[in-house]
Amino acid sequence: MEVTNKYIVIKAHIDGKPEESDFEVKTEPFSLSVKPRSNDIIIKNLYVSIDPYQINRMKTMSASQKASEFAVGISPGQVIDAYGLGKVVASGNPKFEKDDYVVGLISWGEYSISQGFILSKLDPMGFPLSYHVGVLGLSGLTAYVGLFEICKPKKGEKVFVSAASGSVGNLVGQYAKHFGCYVVGCAGSPNKVKLLKEELGFDEVFNYKEENDLNSTLRRYFPDGIDIYFDNVGGEMLEAAISNMNSHGRVALCGIISEYTNAEKRAIPDLLTVIYKRITIQGFLSGDYMHIFPEFVTTTIDHLRAGKMHVLEDVSIGLESVPSAFVGLFRGDNVGKRIVQVSQD
Amino acid sequence: MEVTNKYIVIKAHIDGKPEESDFEVKTEPFSLSVKPRSNDIIIKNLYVSIDPYQINRMKTMSASQKASEFAVGISPGQVIDAYGLGKVVASGNPKFEKDDYVVGLISWGEYSISQGFILSKLDPMGFPLSYHVGVLGLSGLTAYVGLFEICKPKKGEKVFVSAASGSVGNLVGQYAKHFGCYVVGCAGSPNKVKLLKEELGFDEVFNYKEENDLNSTLRRYFPDGIDIYFDNVGGEMLEAAISNMNSHGRVALCGIISEYTNAEKRAIPDLLTVIYKRITIQGFLSGDYMHIFPEFVTTTIDHLRAGKMHVLEDVSIGLESVPSAFVGLFRGDNVGKRIVQVSQD
Known part of the structure; x- marks a missing residue:
């Protein structure tokens, strides 16, 4: 036919x-x-x-x-x-x-x-x-792999997620909360901020469009520094995150949407901080981690069935x-x- | 007294x-x-x-x-x-x-x-x-740790070292050669280039001051891409190295001397390449690896006594x-x- x-x-x-x-x-x-x-x-x-x-x-x-x-x-x-x-x-x-x-x-x-x-x-x-x-598909796997395989969180560590209401970001925040981390996200509208904080359980969320100096914004939300930054945006948010990281901090480079359509916005990270704080910046693609898929699905289904994942x-x-x-x-x-x-x- | x-x-x-x-x-x-x-x-x-x-x-x-x-x-x-x-x-x-x-x-x-x-x-x-x-001191430990602990080379991998005639760089190149890697260095004078190639056994060495376009220089020396970049200089050399890296490449950030005295020279790495090629960029300080010191000294003394280390x-x-x-x-x-x-x- x-x-x-x-x-x-x-x-x-x-x-x-x-x-x-x-x-x-x-x-x-x-x-x-x-x-x-x-x-x-x-x-x-x-x-x-x-x-x-x-x-x-x-x-x-x-x-x-x-x-x-x-x-x-x-x-x-x-x-x-x-x-x-x-x-x-x-x-x-x-x-x-x-x-x-x-x-x-x-x-x-x-x-x-x-x-x-x-x-x-x-x-x-x-x-x-x-x-x-x-x-339960690639977005979930990307969040799961980026957080657990790339950033290897410890309970109590402080996690920052950009594009936190996005397909991957919202899941990163939820996984990190369930794991026992302190989680701050950023998003681009008051409604998104409200949703992430009130429904998804983020500890703090800010609207980056209302901030003038991301460096001091992050210092305000992370007075003790960032241990893990899950980056979906690149650009100046990445610069500010690196400047606020703790020693042995980890950056999972998942996406850099702010740079995709504007090469002028490319991040100029402070590499001296990367050295002195022994920071690791790692790009990854979830397709390399298909062997984690069964573990990821099992964990995520458990959260979903327990009503713990929005x-x-x-x-x-x-x-x-x-x-x-x-x-x-x-x-x-x-x-x-x-x-x-x-x-x- | x-x-x-x-x-x-x-x-x-x-x-x-x-x-x-x-x-x-x-x-x-x-x-x-x-x-x-x-x-x-x-x-x-x-x-x-x-x-x-x-x-x-x-x-x-x-x-x-x-x-x-x-x-x-x-x-x-x-x-x-x-x-x-x-x-x-x-x-x-x-x-x-x-x-x-x-x-x-x-x-x-x-x-x-x-x-x-x-x-x-x-x-x-x-x-x-x-x-x-x-x-046999911190310079050696830094080279050893940066290469073996941070970059985790495999035999046959292609290694690029900047400031290759410097205190750390020359040792990185020698360790990598003894380990079985292909090693290219860059240095800043014809004498240094000659020394590294003829005495220290680097596979290739170039004088970066004689190159106009580091991106194409590295493409020439690494037609099959760079697996490991041991960075002592930062700046545009780092940018060019990242642009020439292979998938799953590793960058050990040891020093960024070109940026120390000139913040204008800060590297703007292509992060899209870092993501798609799953590159890891890691800052490190040798002081975190004192537990490796005995292993480092034993290995290095063996090389020295065998006359294999200049x-x-x-x-x-x-x-x-x-x-x-x-x-x-x-x-x-x-x-x-x-x-x-x-x-x-």
């Missing part, structure tokens, strides 16, 4: 802040049957993840990067692969059957074809499907909403995990 | 490049006897270490730093403590006896009084006394030469470990 598949493309490389007009919806005829002797898996996409890092793949420079060393570039006019969840329509791959739920690399489209690369069968375990794109989702409906959902990330529109529901199950 | 003790002081805080005129020699009456019931150790200084990091202690800002978090500030007119080697003249401390050799915290002076803090009895083990200030010493004679020896570090005058021999044994 053949249908029409809608998918999102970029019209040209995007080097500044993305705008909705940078994107368009394309259509193609799409077969829902697997070709004979093919290994393909045909997937009906249900939920797709909307993540800031995709902007780096859309830049002109991404086209010249080696895929092994950087995010794979996205070419104008081409299907954009993205993390998400779908249902198998047809499969020539013995590991997948019709009607299986799958998570992994699908696309910003209504349907995807996969060769099984970065794709797993999913047991929803009684949780909403969307959870498996966020809190799930912040920011779901918009319909493939056409992908560009606005994506563009809004760079204005800080989202609260929690931004997901587009492409189709109903 | 009372003598006259000469010692070096700074006349005022030094915030730019140091000059000889920033220093002066002072004298004081000095008793060679220990006061009754005192725990003091009176030391005749033989060799004192001349290290770039001391400049950070001489800056105006150092006065306001907490000693626990930064180098202890040096006040104008006051005795300057420094790593070195001496001989005990008199001791009220049961751990030390007259005529013991000692290494540790003494001073840029002819005599020192110690309360035993950061001071050890020394068995020269048949090596020249000066070795225990350099290759010792680069740059010794000047007489306390009065301390200012010129120190100031010269920032012009790159030294080849290897800069030491002042204050007195003959």
Whole structure:
């Protein structure tokens, strides 16, 4: 059977802040049957993840990067692969059957074809499907790995999280609180601040847009210094965090969204402090830690079932909403995990 | 018995490049006897270490730093403590006896009084006394710890060392070669380049002063990328090294001499590369690794006795030469470990 598949493309490389007009919806005829002797898996996409890092793949420079060393570039006019969840329509791959739920690399489209690369069968375990794109998916793993594997917290340590209401940041804060750390977050609106403090249990939260001197802001919130900084933003927040760190402090570099669309904002960290305080700054990608996935899922499900973990989702409906959902990330529109529901199950 | 003790002081805080005129020699009456019931150790200084990091202690800002978090500030007119080697003249401390050799915290002076803090009895083990200030002292430990504990090399990995003819850098290169790494260094003169390549066994060495674009220089010397960067200089060399690192690369931040006297030169590392290549940047101080000292000494003595380790010493004679020896570090005058021999044994 053949249908029409809608998918999102970029019209040209995007080097500044993305705008909705940078994107368009394309259509193609799409077969829902697997070709004979093919290994393909045909997937009906249900939920797709909307993540800031995709902007780096859309830049002109991404086209010249080696895929092994950087995010794979996205070419104008081409299907954009993205993390998400779908249902198998047809499969020539013995590991997948019709009607299986799958998570992994699908696309910003209504349907995807996969060769099984970065794709797993999913047991929803009684949780909403969307959870498996966020809190029980890569966002959760990223938070878990960055906090526990990279920063190796000790109980009572002082943790700072930027973009604390974001898909990863809110989970970092919650994990750190459950673990027994003191947690301060920053976010970009009074509503976000209120939510994190009153609902998610952060010890303190501040609105960075209301602060003039981040260095003294952090000194105020951390009079005894920061032990762990989980960085989602880079730029001057990173500079201020490093200047306020304790000896043997650890910085997990997860994202630097403030620098993605503005190279002028690149951080100039005080490296003399990094030396004298023996600070470790470590970049990481959660994909390197798939061996932690079972541990992460078990821990997170325990928290969820005990009602100890709030799930912040920011779901918009319909493939056409992908560009606005994506563009809004760079204005800080989202609260929690931004997901587009492409189709109903 | 009372003598006259000469010692070096700074006349005022030094915030730019140091000059000889920033220093002066002072004298004081000095008793060679220990006061009754005192725990003091009176030391005749033989060799004192001349290290770039001391400049950070001489800056105006150092006065306001907490000693626990930064180098202890040096006040104008006051005795300057420094790593070195001496001989005990008199001791009220049961751990030390007259005529013991000692290494540790003494001073840029002819005599020192110690309360035993950061001071050890020394068995020269048949090596020249000066070795225990350099290759068998903190410089050696710093090289050893930075390479093996911080960077954790694997055989065959590609190592880049800046200030490669400096007190620490030349040893890093030699350790890394003996361990089985490919080692490239940079230095600031043709003679240094020749020495490192022909005598010390570096695979490649370049003169950074002859290079216009460090990024492409490093790409030329490391077509397959850098696995380990042992940084002694900071600034644009650090930026270029990070841009040329391989996935899971490690940067040991040992010193950033290019930034010590010129804050304009602060590095702006490409943090997106740090994330995508999962790079770790770690500041360290060798003082945290005194538990490694026995292992370090054993390994180094083995290399020395096997004739596999070249010792680069740059010794000047007489306390009065301390200012010129120190100031010269920032012009790159030294080849290897800069030491002042204050007195003959």
